[in-house]
Amino acid sequence: MSTHLDRRDLLKLLSATALAMPLQLKAAGIDKLYFTADEFALLDVLTEHIIPRDKHSPGAHDAEVAAYIDRAVAESFLPEEKQSWNKGLAEIDRLSIETHKRPFLKTSKSEQVALLKKLAEPDDDSKTDGEKFFQKLKSAAVFGYYTTSIGIHQDIEYQGNIIQEQFAGYDAV
Amino acid sequence: MLLQFPGPNPNEVDLSPTYDAVVVGSGAAGGMAAYVLTTHGFKVLLLEAGKYQDTSKILHSMEWPYDHPRRGRMPSDHHALTLNEYNVRDLPYAQNSPYNKVQSYVQGWSGTDYSKTLVVDEKQNPYTGTRYAWVRARAVGGKTNIWGRLALRLSDYDFKAKDRDGYGENWPISYADIEPYYDKVDLYLGISGHPEHLPYLPDSKFQRPVKLTYSEMHLRETLKGMGRVLTPYRAGVTTDGLKHNKYRSRCYGRGACDRHVGGCDIHAAFDSPTGLIRPAWDTGNLTMRTNATVYEVTVDKDSGKATGVSFLDSETKKSYQVKAKTVILAASTLESARLLLLSKSSLYPNGIGNSSGHVGHNFCEHMMGPSVSGFMKELVGKPKTNDDGRPGGFYVPRFRNLDGKKSDFLRGYGYEGSSGTTMLPSTAYSTPGFGEEFKKHVREYAGATIEMGAFGEVLPRYENYVEIDPNVKDAWGVPVLRFSYKFGENEQKMAKDMAIAGREMFEAAKFEVLSTSNEMLPEGWSIHELGTARMGNDPKTSVVNQFQQCHDVKNLLVVDGSTHVNASCQNPTWTIMALCWRSCDHLADQLQKGEV
Numbered sequence: 001m002s003t004h005l006d007r008r009d010l011l012k013l014l015s016a017t018a019l020a021m022p023l024q025l026k027a028a029g030i031d032k033l034y035f036t037a038d039e040f041a042l043l044d045v046l047t048e049h050i051i052p053r054d055k056h057s058p059g060a061h062d063a064e065v066a067a068y069i070d071r072a073v074a075e076s077f078l079p080e081e082k083q084s085w086n087k088g089l090a091e092i093d094r095l096s097i098e099t100h101k102r103p104f105l106k107t108s109k110s111e112q113v114a115l116l117k118k119l120a121e122p123d124d125d126s127k128t129d130g131e132k133f134f135q136k137l138k139s140a141a142v143f144g145y146y147t148t149s150i151g152i153h154q155d156i157e158y159q160g161n162i163i164q165e166q167f168a169g170y171d172a173v
Numbered sequence: 174m175l176l177q178f179p180g181p182n183p184n185e186v187d188l189s190p191t192y193d194a195v196v197v198g199s200g201a202a203g204g205m206a207a208y209v210l211t212t213h214g215f216k217v218l219l220l221e222a223g224k225y226q227d228t229s230k231i232l233h234s235m236e237w238p239y240d241h242p243r244r245g246r247m248p249s250d251h252h253a254l255t256l257n258e259y260n261v262r263d264l265p266y267a268q269n270s271p272y273n274k275v276q277s278y279v280q281g282w283s284g285t286d287y288s289k290t291l292v293v294d295e296k297q298n299p300y301t302g303t304r305y306a307w308v309r310a311r312a313v314g315g316k317t318n319i320w321g322r323l324a325l326r327l328s329d330y331d332f333k334a335k336d337r338d339g340y341g342e343n344w345p346i347s348y349a350d351i352e353p354y355y356d357k358v359d360l361y362l363g364i365s366g367h368p369e370h371l372p373y374l375p376d377s378k379f380q381r382p383v384k385l386t387y388s389e390m391h392l393r394e395t396l397k398g399m400g401r402v403l404t405p406y407r408a409g410v411t412t413d414g415l416k417h418n419k420y421r422s423r424c425y426g427r428g429a430c431d432r433h434v435g436g437c438d439i440h441a442a443f444d445s446p447t448g449l450i451r452p453a454w455d456t457g458n459l460t461m462r463t464n465a466t467v468y469e470v471t472v473d474k475d476s477g478k479a480t481g482v483s484f485l486d487s488e489t490k491k492s493y494q495v496k497a498k499t500v501i502l503a504a505s506t507l508e509s510a511r512l513l514l515l516s517k518s519s520l521y522p523n524g525i526g527n528s529s530g531h532v533g534h535n536f537c538e539h540m541m542g543p544s545v546s547g548f549m550k551e552l553v554g555k556p557k558t559n560d561d562g563r564p565g566g567f568y569v570p571r572f573r574n575l576d577g578k579k580s581d582f583l584r585g586y587g588y589e590g591s592s593g594t595t596m597l598p599s600t601a602y603s604t605p606g607f608g609e610e611f612k613k614h615v616r617e618y619a620g621a622t623i624e625m626g627a628f629g630e631v632l633p634r635y636e637n638y639v640e641i642d643p644n645v646k647d648a649w650g651v652p653v654l655r656f657s658y659k660f661g662e663n664e665q666k667m668a669k670d671m672a673i674a675g676r677e678m679f680e681a682a683k684f685e686v687l688s689t690s691n692e693m694l695p696e697g698w699s700i701h702e703l704g705t706a707r708m709g710n711d712p713k714t715s716v717v718n719q720f721q722q723c724h725d726v727k728n729l730l731v732v733d734g735s736t737h738v739n740a741s742c743q744n745p746t747w748t749i750m751a752l753c754w755r756s757c758d759h760l761a762d763q764l765q766k767g768e769v
Contacts, residue, residue: 049607049608050607050608050611051607051611051612052608052609052612054609054612054613056613056616059612068244071242072243072249075243075248075249076249077249077250077252077271077272077273078271078272113608116607120605120606120607121605121606138607139602142601142602143244143597146596146597146598146601146615147238147239147244147245147597148238148239149237149239152237152238152239152596155612155616156557156594156596156598156615156616156619157556157557158557158594158595158596159557159558159559159560159562159594160427160428160559160560160561160562160594160596161235161237161427161428161429161432161562161596162426162427162559162562163425163426163427164425164426164427164559164562165425166426167381167383167384167412167426167562167563168384168426168558168559168560168562168563169383169384169385169386169387169389169558169560169563170384170385170386170387170389170390171382171384171385172367172382172384172385172390172393172403172404172405
């Protein structure tokens with residue numbers, strides 16, 4: 001019996017080690033606080049679809065809305081709340097495969113918009129899982145975007161939160 | 174040398190003297206009682222169930238949301254009860270909750286990282302019975318740390334309401350009795366507003382008023398034509414400063430109050446700790462004992478008089494007794510009623526001060542829910558102005574059942590509103606769709622929106638009451654309140670009218686109406702509970718006299734909202750303080766003469 005590992009054994013051993021060390025890969029910056037790298041990429045594209053960059057101001061991607069949501073979900077207290085995000089993102093891909101034969105990020109921009117439009121404008125009041133998730137996602141994107149410097153100062157051009165000697169506005173007469 | 178505020182550790186406070194007065198609760202009422210009596214030279218012990226928390230350490234009013242790790246929100250193991258939970262869950266609301274801390278719905282507002290240690294934990298403070306959204310703050314200053322600041326006077330339309338429509342009881346005082354005390358409160362604490370000369374909403378001694386936005390000016394003009402009034406928010410805020418109070422700054426229009434659950438770290442907005450308690454402290458006559466959960470008023474069996482109170486240290490749960498010549502309850506409408514009912518003895522088998530059987534009854538408040546929101550077309554897409562840099566928006570005083578035509582319901586309601594750009598645009602959640610069009614819509618409409626919500630008088634009814642639950646206790650082992658309280662037919666009719674009138678006013682102003690609601694929010698939502706120990710001349714139908722002394726026990730006073738005979742539709746804080754000042758002046762006189 002040989003005491004030397006042949007090349008094939010060595011590769012086996014290395015891949016087993018890699019599988020056993022996902023945490024170290026996370027530390028290398030591939031996965032985020034909560035979401036996997038793939039989930040995060042999907043979340044980033046989805047939020048940018050909801051609040052995109054336009055001529056006036058940068059959008060959700062530049063405002064790092066996905067990173068905010070990642071942090072908020074990572075800090076969520078209830079496990080079911082965390083899981084609802086994985087399920088929701090998986091549902092988006094499932095619907096995309098069902099409609100366009102490919103996961104969401106592999107479809108064209110117009111296919112992506114078409115799918116989200118269906119989720120944003122339900123035909124009736126009874127909401128599907130996809131529609132419910134879209135509402136949750138939109139709500140998180142709205143809070144995540146309009147509480148950033150980009151949202152407050154560049155997009156809304158909010159003028160307040162300053163010290164004023166006099167109030168602004170009109171005198172009641 | 175005077176002790177530095179807030180004094181020694183709670184368990185080192187000297188409880189051995191017989192104080193002139195022991196005051197239970199440190200909010201608007203308790204702070205006022207402490208201030209008035211200490212300035213008259215009396216030795217006062219102020220007991221507060223919560224802790225002293227320095228606002229400047231817990232409220233970072235000008236911090237941008239993106240500079241806070243949770244964008245201003247409380248930690249995720251805290252849970253704010255939702256509207257739906259009040260509607261569907263059985264009480265106590267926090268039972269079986271997986272969260273570490275469960276708080277009332279106000280913790281669902283923005284900026285709640287501030288108030289997370291002020292508002293009580295529902296797990297520690299349960300209650301039972303009918304649906305009720307009860308908001309309590311246990312901390313020095315109580316709910317004045319989070320209040321909405323609208324500071325209104327009542328009038329004889331309220332004090333003598335029975336004379337006008339035959340319902341309920343008149344107050345044992347008239348406007349002329351309390352007017353000098355409203356003036357004192359105005360001048361001592363500061364109030365912002367614009368005089369309108371309305372007999373049903375008397376003017377205060379106003380400091381600099383807040384200004385109105387373009388759409389609010391337009392609505393004001395429109396309402397004038399309808400015989401109605403839109404006036405700048407009458408805020409219990411000093412806008413010109415107070416030379417006599419070094420703890421408070423004037424308002425600098427930062428608009429921070431509406432981005433948090435109330436609260437003002439420069440104390441331009443009134444709060445009891447800086448407005449009343451610190452001035453009381455500086456007299457050298459005040460002793461403050463925090464972490465003191467009072468559970469009983471003690472009685473002398475021979476004289477029937479109150480001798481003091483018993484309390485538990487809120488942390489160690491160790492029991493203490495203190496003695497005082499007078500006992501003053503200011504624990505809030507429902508907590509003061511609870512204390513009266515808990516204080517049973519052979520002399521007072523139904524609870525102290527309760528020979529009438531009215532303690533806990535005639536419970537009333539303000540009903541909320543009906544509202545209207547819309548926008549002013551001319552403002553869509555216009556450059557942004559600073560619209561929320563002020564301590565409040567506008568107020569539309571009552572216009573129903575005054576001197577003309579009568580409605581199919583009794584009494585009235587007012588509307589509170591605001592308009593224009595807020596830091597987080599109010600329409601962002603309700604604007605449909607997504608993408609460039611959605612984003613543009615939110616941006617362009619952000620400065621054009623205007624909205625208002627009604628506050629209506631809930632009639633006092635004997636049938637609406639709280640009592641002691643014989644089975645359920647709070648975290649300190651003190652029996653809790655059980656609610657039997659529901660809105661009635663008058664409130665339902667009023668709610669319908671509120672929604673119709675709201676839409677009518679917006680349409681008259683040619684605003685595009687986005688939505689109206691005629692749905693009443695759950696009981697308790699206004700945080701204006703009143704009436705559970707009402708004042709009156711007849712000891713058979715009231716609990717306290719016009720000076721808020723118990724008919725049965727003259728050295729026991731109740732000085733908070735529980736003594737109000739009806740709710741009016743005007744916010745109660747200023748009236749609570751004016752009445753308390755009047756009663757404590759009267760008490761001081763009696764103490765000097767040795768009459769109590």
